[in-house]
Amino acid sequence: MFFLSDMLNKKLKLPVPGEALPGRERPLPTANKHHVSKRPLKGPYPEGFEQALFGLGCFWGAERLFWQTPGVWVTAVGYAGGLTPNPTYQETCTGLTGHAEVVLVVFDPKEVAYADLLKIFWESHDPTQGMRQGNDVGTTYRSAIYTFSDAQQAEAIASRDAYQAALKGAGRDKITTEIAAAPEFYFAEEDHQQYLAKNPYGYCGLKGTGVACAIPQRAAI
Numbered sequence: 233m234f235f236l237s238d239m240l241n242k243k244l245k246l247p248v249p250g251e252a253l254p255g256r257e258r259p260l261p262t263a264n265k266h267h268v269s270k271r272p273l274k275g276p277y278p279e280g281f282e283q284a285l286f287g288l289g290c291f292w293g294a295e296r297l298f299w300q301t302p303g304v305w306v307t308a309v310g311y312a313g314g315l316t317p318n319p320t321y322q323e324t325c326t327g328l329t330g331h332a333e334v335v336l337v338v339f340d341p342k343e344v345a346y347a348d349l350l351k352i353f354w355e356s357h358d359p360t361q362g363m364r365q366g367n368d369v370g371t372t373y374r375s376a377i378y379t380f381s382d383a384q385q386a387e388a389i390a391s392r393d394a395y396q397a398a399l400k401g402a403g404r405d406k407i408t409t410e411i412a413a414a415p416e417f418y419f420a421e422e423d424h425q426q427y428l429a430k431n432p433y434g435y436c437g438l439k440g441t442g443v444a445c446a447i448p449q450r451a452a453i
Contacts, residue, residue, distance in 0.1 A: 243327035243370035244363045252315035253328045259318050262419040267426035268299055271306045274419065277338050281305055284339065284349050284384070285312060285414050287332035287376035288357035289365030292427040293436030295335045297356055299426065303344025308336045309427075310419045312378055313410070318418055324372050332376045332410075336417055346384055347447045350391040353377065354445040356438055359395070360405040366437050375407075378414040385413070395445045402443045 263273055277283075288294045291309040299307040311319050314330030324331045337349060357365055359375040377392075379385040388411045396407050419425075428434050 245327075246330050246371050247315060247328050249315060251328065252330055253319065253323050253326070255316035255323070255329070256318045259419065260320060260421055263422040263425045266299070266306050266308070268429050269306060273306065273308050273425065275338075278305065278340070280340070280342075281338055282341050282346065283380050283414075284337040284346060285334050285376075285378035285380070285417060286337065286349075286353050287313070287334040287374060287378075287410075288353055288359075288438070289333070289373045289375075290368050290435070290437050291333040291335055291420070291424070292434060293438040294333075294356070295426065296428045296436070297352055297438070298335055298337045298349070299429075301339075301344060301349070301352065303340050303342075303348075305338045305340060307338070307426075308419055309424050310334060310336060310417050311372075312415050312417045313376055313412075317416075321421055321424060325370070327371045331372060331418070332374050333372050333420075334376065334378070334417070345447075346387055347391065350377075350387060351445050351447050354391065354395045355440050355443075358439065358441050359407045359409045360399065360441075362408045366439055368437050375409040377409060377411045379411065380414050385411070391445065395443075398443050398445060399441065402441070404441060404443065 311331035316329035319329040365373045377388045
């Protein structure tokens with residue numbers, strides 16, 4: 233019983249340096265092209281396009297939300313926000329890498345605004361649950377927004393504050409979403425990329441709060 237409790241505590245607490253798994257120097261093998269769009273997963277991406285990085289629980293269902301969004305050019309799933317270089321899926325599940333499951337979104341800002349992607353992010357999961365999303369428990373399932381510019385950072389914070397007000401009005405708890413500058417993104421293994429396109433009846437545990445998020449005004453650049 234102590235062993236099970238100890239493992240659960242590790243999964244609910246981010247590791248510190250010295251506790252994290254060592255990982256490896258070389259990137260994991262992954263797909264070259266998006267299974268749905270057939271576009272290059274790792275680029276090169278079209279000039280003028282932007283990137284976004286979101287963690288909202290299990291990345292299988294989260295990725296599908298974004299690849300179905302008009303204006304999104306390509307998506308990929310992977311790991312970010314931890315300490316272990318080039319982690320495997322099995323390693324991240326131990327909670328000893330510190331990474332969150334995340335979705336990389338490459339989009340055309342002329343067709344879809346970053347604010348619109350934020351709206352999808354907030355409304356598609358429960359950002360008040362800490363180190364979990366529903367039955368998915370552990371640090372890998374935490375809510376996170378990793379930003380690629382000062383403008384994205386400002387918009388992310390503004391959207392959080394706006395959504396917190398809406399959640400409070402609905403009697404919901406405080407948002408626990410991590411918002412930080414984008415760390416290194418590690419592409420997940422090939423079988424996880426566009427998983428629900430390959431496995432239409434596969435698991436998807438995403439569930440929003442039912443509280444709408446007003447699209448925040450774009451920050452001045």
